[in-house]
Amino acid sequence: MTTSRQDRPRGRGRGQRVTIVDIAERAGVTAAAVSLAVNGRPGVSDATRTRILSIARELEWEPSPAARALAGAPVLTAGMVLARPAEQLGSDAFFGAFVAGLQEVLSARDYSLQMKIVDSPDAEVETTRRWFAQRKVDGVVVVDLRVDDPRIPALEDLGQPALVVGGPGHHGALPAVYVDDAHATRLLVDHLADRGHRRLARVAGDAELLHIALRDRAFRERCTARAVTGTLDHAGFGTRGAEAVTAELLARREPPSALLFDTDEMALAGARVLQEAGWRVGEDIAVASYEDSPLARTHRPRITAVGRSAVEYGRLAATRLLELIGEGGRHVPAGTPEHPGSPAEVEARVIEPELVVRGSTDPAADRATAAGTDPAHHEALAR
Amino acid sequence: MTTSRQDRPRGRGRGQRVTIVDIAERAGVTAAAVSLAVNGRPGVSDATRTRILSIARELEWEPSPAARALAGAPVLTAGMVLARPAEQLGSDAFFGAFVAGLQEVLSARDYSLQMKIVDSPDAEVETTRRWFAQRKVDGVVVVDLRVDDPRIPALEDLGQPALVVGGPGHHGALPAVYVDDAHATRLLVDHLADRGHRRLARVAGDAELLHIALRDRAFRERCTARAVTGTLDHAGFGTRGAEAVTAELLARREPPSALLFDTDEMALAGARVLQEAGWRVGEDIAVASYEDSPLARTHRPRITAVGRSAVEYGRLAATRLLELIGEGGRHVPAGTPEHPGSPAEVEARVIEPELVVRGSTDPAADRATAAGTDPAHHEALAR
DNA sequence: CTGAAAGCGCTTACAG
DNA sequence: CTGAAAGCGCTTACAG
Numbered sequence: 001m002t003t004s005r006q007d008r009p010r011g012r013g014r015g016q017r018v019t020i021v022d023i024a025e026r027a028g029v030t031a032a033a034v035s036l037a038v039n040g041r042p043g044v045s046d047a048t049r050t051r052i053l054s055i056a057r058e059l060e061w062e063p064s065p066a067a068r069a070l071a072g073a074p075v076l077t078a079g080m081v082l083a084r085p086a087e088q089l090g091s092d093a094f095f096g097a098f099v100a101g102l103q104e105v106l107s108a109r110d111y112s113l114q115m116k117i118v119d120s121p122d123a124e125v126e127t128t129r130r131w132f133a134q135r136k137v138d139g140v141v142v143v144d145l146r147v148d149d150p151r152i153p154a155l156e157d158l159g160q161p162a163l164v165v166g167g168p169g170h171h172g173a174l175p176a177v178y179v180d181d182a183h184a185t186r187l188l189v190d191h192l193a194d195r196g197h198r199r200l201a202r203v204a205g206d207a208e209l210l211h212i213a214l215r216d217r218a219f220r221e222r223c224t225a226r227a228v229t230g231t232l233d234h235a236g237f238g239t240r241g242a243e244a245v246t247a248e249l250l251a252r253r254e255p256p257s258a259l260l261f262d263t264d265e266m267a268l269a270g271a272r273v274l275q276e277a278g279w280r281v282g283e284d285i286a287v288a289s290y291e292d293s294p295l296a297r298t299h300r301p302r303i304t305a306v307g308r309s310a311v312e313y314g315r316l317a318a319t320r321l322l323e324l325i326g327e328g329g330r331h332v333p334a335g336t337p338e339h340p341g342s343p344a345e346v347e348a349r350v351i352e353p354e355l356v357v358r359g360s361t362d363p364a365a366d367r368a369t370a371a372g373t374d375p376a377h378h379e380a381l382a383r
Numbered sequence: 384m385t386t387s388r389q390d391r392p393r394g395r396g397r398g399q400r401v402t403i404v405d406i407a408e409r410a411g412v413t414a415a416a417v418s419l420a421v422n423g424r425p426g427v428s429d430a431t432r433t434r435i436l437s438i439a440r441e442l443e444w445e446p447s448p449a450a451r452a453l454a455g456a457p458v459l460t461a462g463m464v465l466a467r468p469a470e471q472l473g474s475d476a477f478f479g480a481f482v483a484g485l486q487e488v489l490s491a492r493d494y495s496l497q498m499k500i501v502d503s504p505d506a507e508v509e510t511t512r513r514w515f516a517q518r519k520v521d522g523v524v525v526v527d528l529r530v531d532d533p534r535i536p537a538l539e540d541l542g543q544p545a546l547v548v549g550g551p552g553h554h555g556a557l558p559a560v561y562v563d564d565a566h567a568t569r570l571l572v573d574h575l576a577d578r579g580h581r582r583l584a585r586v587a588g589d590a591e592l593l594h595i596a597l598r599d600r601a602f603r604e605r606c607t608a609r610a611v612t613g614t615l616d617h618a619g620f621g622t623r624g625a626e627a628v629t630a631e632l633l634a635r636r637e638p639p640s641a642l643l644f645d646t647d648e649m650a651l652a653g654a655r656v657l658q659e660a661g662w663r664v665g666e667d668i669a670v671a672s673y674e675d676s677p678l679a680r681t682h683r684p685r686i687t688a689v690g691r692s693a694v695e696y697g698r699l700a701a702t703r704l705l706e707l708i709g710e711g712g713r714h715v716p717a718g719t720p721e722h723p724g725s726p727a728e729v730e731a732r733v734i735e736p737e738l739v740v741r742g743s744t745d746p747a748a749d750r751a752t753a754a755g756t757d758p759a760h761h762e763a764l765a766r
Numbered sequence: 767c768t769g770a771a772a773g774c775g776c777t778t779a780c781a782g
Numbered sequence: 783c784t785g786a787a788a789g790c791g792c793t794t795a796c797a798g
Contacts, residue, residue: 066453072777447790
């Protein structure tokens with residue numbers, strides 16, 4: 001059937017494209033019947049539906065997203081705007097895996113993911129607003145939630161499907177999914193305190209981000225509860241800051257005996273400074289991270305980390321967003337509540353982190369897994 | 384003007400949306416005139432155009448991409464399909480920066496980037512075919528070019544704008560942009576040979592990828608030309624393979640004195656094996672990489688690398704793709720050549736790599752830049 | 767330089 | 783369960 005191939009690539013439309021009208025003609029029905037059939041809704045007999053479907057396949061019909069969207073159907077696209085520096089996209093293992101999880105679930109439901117990098121939070125809001133105004137997306141996912149985030153009120157105002165990745169709190173009336181960072185922090189502090197550490201130092205990333213602020217608070221509280229000294233420094237996410245802070249900590253009169261870093265990149269940078277200064281990581285001083293990426297597992301000693309599968313996190317976010325879009329979709333009777341923030345919907349879903357103890361806090365752990373059977377040898381990447 | 388806000392979020396269409404008809408009424412012209420005005424094409428007087436534009440702004444009109452697309456205008460979207468494992472997305476600094484460069488140029492021209500992860504080359508072809516059939520994209524960029532890539536003939540057949548990232552060769556009649564990997568290889572081999580190394584080992588990634596194959600060939604040729612011994616092993620892109628191959632190389636009767644890795648992740652994994660075996664990297668044995676990421680610069684010793692800005696690479700690809708879409712766009716008279724592969728268009732654009740010498744091949748280099756003034760301290764990430 | 771009309775491909779009420 | 787029609791919001795020839 002080579003005749004069905006596109007012969008005039010440049011020629012737009014002009015009768016060459018296969019449409020539901022072509023199918024209708026062949027099937028001896030009307031275009032409306034075809035629409036019902038291919039969209040799997042009632043209104044046509046099973047026999048007709050089957051016939052229509054097989055003709056559609058035979059003619060290699062592809063629905064026109066533009067026509068569907070114009071007629072009011074969902075555009076089958078989810079949006080995500082990012083206000084992070086370009087380079088970070090590639091150096092953030094967590095984010096890559098998160099996106100992969102998103103994509104997986106979206107693709108399975110025939111949704112596309114539309115991503116855009118902008119350079120300010122204001123531009124994030126503006127892009128989101130335009131996407132909805134243009135009907136380019138059916139919903140959005142909000143990542144990198146900040147403590148005081150202008151996107152939350154803006155999205156509450158828009159009243160469109162939006163899922164916040166982050167919390168608890170600070171996501172207003174919008175539904176959210178998040179990792180329990182307070183719990184993750186307690187796991188780490190407890191592990192170190194249990195091993196006899198009395199002076200902990202948290203080398204933190206950007207305090208404007210909510211999950212960092214939540215870790216900060218939980219760290220202070222847990223250190224108090226466990227009666228250990230906890231110092232807190234914000235170093236930003238790069239390696240430079242982590243190096244500088246680590247060096248500064250070592251220079252103190254009473255240096256810490258355990259360091260907690262927000263990312264693996266930071267942890268490795270800090271570990272390098274420690275090693276250059278003559279400390280043996282895992283033996284003389286402990287190092288741990290909130291991000292359990294391959295980096296943490298290839299380093300020697302392996303880095304103790306608390307984490308959860310970022311792929312799984314992405315899957316959950318996508319699933320929840322699709323639910324929201326479905327809720328707001330065309331099947332819902334007109335009498336839906338005005339605010340998307342009705343109690344049932346705002347309910348957030350939590351992911352519980354897990355602690356993976358390795359050589360950087362417990363030398364015995366690396367010896368036990370020397371054969372390479374790291375318990376976290378799955379695709380887990382965690383925040 | 385709070386009245387212009389969307390009051391019924393769930394209610395699709397139904398007269399609430401601002402359209403060109405609303406603008407036309409206010410301006411006392413026809414909708415066609417508005418279309419011409421907002422698209423900046425001739426047919427309306429300057430005075431009318433200005434008036435129309437200001438009314439459009441006042442009414443906060445947003446064009447409907449669906450309606451535009453349905454009427455035959457470009458959909459302002461570029462597509463990119465990836466058949467790589469999910470996790471790799473986040474651990475590939477090169478790729479992240481490349482995407483950032485793409486986005487930057489596309490956004491500036493009001494284009495979106497549509498990305499999709501699939502799990503096989505066949506699915507790549509199929510997705511691309513569907514995207515064009517549905518008019519979801521105006522053009523695509525082809526990355527991760529393989530030596531024998533089914534996408535090339537498929538895209539030649541489709542006759543739609545497609546830019547190949549990779550080469551030279553193997554991109555058929557399609558236009559391409561690429562980094563000169565043969566040249567990069569010569570820079571590395573020459574540098575090492577000049578420093579007196581006589582036994583080089585290349586620890587390579589996946590041989591199915593064209594750029595890897597090109598490096599393989601150039602490596603063999605240049606080693607011969609410089610009369611040095613060159614061994615070649617394919618280890619895949621993970622850290623495991625690099626570790627295993629490195630260990631195996633050390634066990635040989637005549638181990639190499641210099642190792643070349645395809646990525647920084649591989650180089651660091653290899654360096655770790657060397658260090659654990661008691662070798663001092665930079666002093667006893669040289670290590671270099673084809674990827675100049677932040678990883679290469681934070682490691683101690685710093686890793687000598689050959690690279691080019693991945694952001695710049697992305698920008699070039701986007702610019703070239705937009706040219707292609709423009710060429711195939713509506714402004715072109717009907718008499719364009721049938722094949723997109725007319726000589727002028729197939730002309731590929733080359734990016735020349737640069738060698739950055741650091742401590743892993745020349746201890747003096749790191750001492751010189753000890754103050755932190757690494758010459759490659761820009762956003763460069765290279766392949 | 768401007769107006770009136772047709773059409774892009776689909777979906778959704780509304781009659782039969 | 784099926785048919786005929788209107789409409790989504792824009793662009794593009796084609797007349798004036």
